[in-house]
Amino acid sequence: MTSTADTAPARRVPRPRADALRNRERIVTTAREMFVEFGSQVPYDEIARRAGVGNATLYRNFPERADLVHEVVLSLMARVTELAERAAEEEDDTFAALRRFSHGAADERVGALCPMLDGAFDKDHPDLIAERERLEEAVQGLVDRAQRAGRLRTDVGVGDLMVALSQLTRPLPGSGCGAFDQFVHRHLQLFLDGLETPARSELPGKAATLEDLRRDSCAPPTS
Amino acid sequence: MTSTADTAPARRVPRPRADALRNRERIVTTAREMFVEFGSQVPYDEIARRAGVGNATLYRNFPERADLVHEVVLSLMARVTELAERAAEEEDDTFAALRRFSHGAADERVGALCPMLDGAFDKDHPDLIAERERLEEAVQGLVDRAQRAGRLRTDVGVGDLMVALSQLTRPLPGSGCGAFDQFVHRHLQLFLDGLETPARSELPGKAATLEDLRRDSCAPPTS
DNA sequence: GTTAAACGGGGACACCGTCCCCGGTTATTT
DNA sequence: AAATAACCGGGGACGGTGTCCCCGTTTAAC
Known part of the structure; x- marks a missing residue:
């Protein structure tokens, strides 16, 4: 579906895996809901659990909490x-x-x-x-x-x-x-x-x- | 223990110290403000600090958090x-x-x-x-x-x-x-x-x- | 089928709130 | 005013919880 006109540069393949993108999206959505409900200090592990991903995935995508807040x-x-x-x-x-x-x-x-x-x-x-x-x-x-x-x-x-x-x-x-x-x-x-x-x-x-x-x-x- | 019936007409000490009552009142007032501001999970020590009393005074008056919430x-x-x-x-x-x-x-x-x-x-x-x-x-x-x-x-x-x-x-x-x-x-x-x-x-x-x-x-x- | 990125869970570390102990202070009593 | 006992307040140990990393496994991409 994403027919982005990427004329592959000689360096590396710039394509993130599909599930990685899906997980990132799920995290942001879940985080938005939980920020509203509990504030932006809600535990990382809780967000991960509710989003249905491992906590490592969350930390990999948003090493700093500020990154996640920013995105949300x-x-x-x-x-x-x-x-x-x-x-x-x-x-x-x-x-x-x-x-x-x-x-x-x-x-x-x-x-x-x-x-x-x-x-x-x-x-x-x-x-x-x-x-x-x-x-x-x-x-x-x-x-x-x-x-x-x-x-x-x-x-x-x-x-x-x-x-x-x-x-x-x-x-x-x-x-x-x-x-x-x-x-x-x-x-x-x-x-x-x-x-x-x-x-x-x-x-x-x-x-x-x-x-x-x-x-x-x-x-x-x-x- | 304390002498009971023979010396004092009232068995219990009827008078709590004046500053004790004052402190208790300050605590409840402060707790009300802080509950509103931060929720009922706000740290005991913070309440004590803002109320201008030692934390021990707080624990002495309200051993359980539920007691304090109830009062507030x-x-x-x-x-x-x-x-x-x-x-x-x-x-x-x-x-x-x-x-x-x-x-x-x-x-x-x-x-x-x-x-x-x-x-x-x-x-x-x-x-x-x-x-x-x-x-x-x-x-x-x-x-x-x-x-x-x-x-x-x-x-x-x-x-x-x-x-x-x-x-x-x-x-x-x-x-x-x-x-x-x-x-x-x-x-x-x-x-x-x-x-x-x-x-x-x-x-x-x-x-x-x-x-x-x-x-x-x-x-x-x-x- | 092969490869490597991404995943997820478990666990150590550190931080923070709770709660107790004890020396100092203050209100009350005679 | 001095004596007395209750009360006060701060410091510190304990326990819980969130953070963050490590590693074996899974899965998308080629």
């Missing part, structure tokens, strides 16, 4: 960005686009992005900056459109949406069961209802941009 | 219950009462109740059941009143409110900083706006009672 965050951001872009493209109603994006992001467990905030990996990696800019642009576009159309209250920002989205979609710790998944979309829907115009109350504080999040989230906890 | 949950539930009762009593506007309670509960970090769900302590303790009934009654009263007054949409239940409240007020893992505190009340306010009548959208699923929560949240994750 990157893949998730890409998926969420695509969600935002497609929602903007395919929905005429600006607020419906926002709803669609939000529910989609919830399904993707966008809460997994919170390891971005605990300094356990390189926030300034080029890949990450690039992907982040795409994401910001896409979501900011959704917000702007809805606000310009007078459907979304103007006292909220992208940061508000993303943080609330993360919070509402996080599973309760310990309970591995999906019992709360049924609530996630209910509560998200209620939150979105609150975002719609006309505004029903005055909000404390000020609208949060993604810039605000990055800046404020780096305070050392104890020092 | 109980005190938190009591405070939240009181919030609900006072809100119902002092606010004429039914929806304003709901708002006041919700923001108060957010300040109390009601998200700390989620350790209730990881089986790390006795859910069936008499004290706990009693306090839980008081809490349910109080909050249910707020909800009923607002719904009967036509201010609160009727497709939501107490469970929806409590779960969303917990989710929105949970601090992000790792980031010990309170940078997100400023967002909590904003997002809660937005959520509450979504709860008000008239309903702006149709919710998926069905209204959640507290009964639903208790039943669904006890599935063993992996064992």
Whole structure:
């Protein structure tokens, strides 16, 4: 299937084995789920077990935990960005686009992005900056459109949406069961209802941009 | 052992030392904060350090971790219950009462109740059941009143409110900083706006009672 | 069929949280 | 104010757990 135009260089065969690729994919997927559920400090061996691979495979693919976190965050951001872009493209109603994006992001467990905030990996990696800019642009576009159309209250920002989205979609710790998944979309829907115009109350504080999040989230906890 | 009945009129020393009581109080308060921030598995020594007491004092007061969790949950539930009762009593506007309670509960970090769900302590303790009934009654009263007054949409239940409240007020893992505190009340306010009548959208699923929560949240994750 | 990369499990090492012991301190009693 | 006993707090040993490597086996690729 992968008919990549590799005119074999004289050096070595650049083809990784098929099962190796499959395992790597399984690991990233599993890690994303477990990061959301238990945080990015979840034991390596647990990830390996749930992914159905040996722990050595995990260590071979991601010698540093930061590598794995990086990969997970990157893949998730890409998926969420695509969600935002497609929602903007395919929905005429600006607020419906926002709803669609939000529910989609919830399904993707966008809460997994919170390891971005605990300094356990390189926030300034080029890949990450690039992907982040795409994401910001896409979501900011959704917000702007809805606000310009007078459907979304103007006292909220992208940061508000993303943080609330993360919070509402996080599973309760310990309970591995999906019992709360049924609530996630209910509560998200209620939150979105609150975002719609006309505004029903005055909000404390000020609208949060993604810039605000990055800046404020780096305070050392104890020092 | 100590002389029992002949010298002292009271058989037991009726007075624990003043600083002992003070320390115990400090411990519970600190533990509540740290449970919210890091979960109920936070190291004992850390709690002691932040509370400004020696670790031995902590172990002397709460030999089992379950004892400490029990105490924290109980005190938190009591405070939240009181919030609900006072809100119902002092606010004429039914929806304003709901708002006041919700923001108060957010300040109390009601998200700390989620350790209730990881089986790390006795859910069936008499004290706990009693306090839980008081809490349910109080909050249910707020909800009923607002719904009967036509201010609160009727497709939501107490469970929806409590779960969303917990989710929105949970601090992000790792980031010990309170940078997100400023967002909590904003997002809660937005959520509450979504709860008000008239309903702006149709919710998926069905209204959640507290009964639903208790039943669904006890599935063993992996064992 | 041959080759070598990839796999998976077992186990040693190191780190961290738990828990106890004991000298010093502080509140209470006369 | 001095005596007394309970309480406090830090240091350190023990045990558990996560990390990481080694090696025999499997499996995809040629």
